[in-house]
Amino acid sequence: MNFTNVYKWERFSHDRNYIWLDCTHLEGTECYCDRESAEALKQLMADYPAEAIHFIDSGNYHYLTKFWTDKLQKPFSLVVFDHHPDMQPPLFEGVISCGGWVKDVMDTNPYLRKVILVGVSEKLKEAIPETYRDRVIFYGEHELSHEEAWKRFSAQHVEGPVYLSIDKDVLDARSAATNWDQGLLSLPELEQLLSVVLHHEQVIGIDICGECSTTLDIFKENQEVALDSRANQELLDFFRRNRPQE
Structure with missing residues (x-):
């Protein structure tokens, strides 16, 4: 889904098998x-x-x-790898935000059973409203690496x-470059955590975000684009290697 054109600069995206959804003409999305x-985006995603x-x-x-998981028509759990819980109350009625979408899914999706958040900052955990804590579970990344746990x-x-949702801000600055503060996981550590989930759960969908934003420093920008492209390619290759056998 192309909003900022950043994928055009990332080498991993130059695969002809990708389907590109052009969102660059839409306003009121950032x-x-x-x-x-939201309606315009849902129309783009409809097919x-x-x-x-x-x-x-x-x-x-x-x-x-939220829009992707709205398409699911059976009970599911949402596992989110993110440095932030994304459960802030909305500033404006009728507006969904990148900082509050998890709360919106919980409020509106009748099929959602549990939300498992992995990699969230300890400080930000305290901001979760009490009324949601019976359905939001935090899981420590160190525990998750053990299959028995x-x-x-x-x-x-x-x-x-x-359904797996991955924000690369859960990774450290050596593994990805994002436009938010970042966590401490290396890319191999993230893949180890994901492998445990993939080997024990039926994963029905995946999304990945966390691309870097443009800067005035062209050299730094090129470095960040290359770093994110490598991370995306490694994650894509990882999921291809670990997909269920037919």
Whole structure:
């Protein structure tokens, strides 16, 4: 999903098998998305399934996970790898934001059973409204790397198949360049966590965001684009290697 044209500069995207959805002409979509723009986006997405891998540009558009998961017609759990919980109350009625989309999914999607957040800053956990804490589960990235721990956790908390949403801001600055403050995971550590989920859950859809924003420093910008392109290519190759066998 092309909003900022950043993917045109990332080498991983030069695969002819990708489907490009041009969103560059839409207004009212960056960070916040109003009703009119939301309808336009849903029309663009109408012919495409949630059961795929979606690249959704920078973290400013992470709310697109809501639109993809709105397409699911069966109970599911949402597993989000993100440095932020994205559960802020909306500033304006009828507007969805990159900082509050998880709350919106929980408020509106009748099929959502649980939200599992991985990699969220300890400080930001405290901002989760009390009324949501029975359906939002935090899982420590160090625990998740142990398969037995995930099995126990999954038996208690994961209901139905899983939709995976990954914001690369969960990664450290050596692994990705994003437009938000970042976490501490390396890319191999993230892949280890993802492999545990993939080997024990039915994953029905995936999206990836966290592209860098443009800067006035061309040299730095080129470095960031190359870093994100490598991360996206590695994640894509990882998911291809670990996809369920027919």
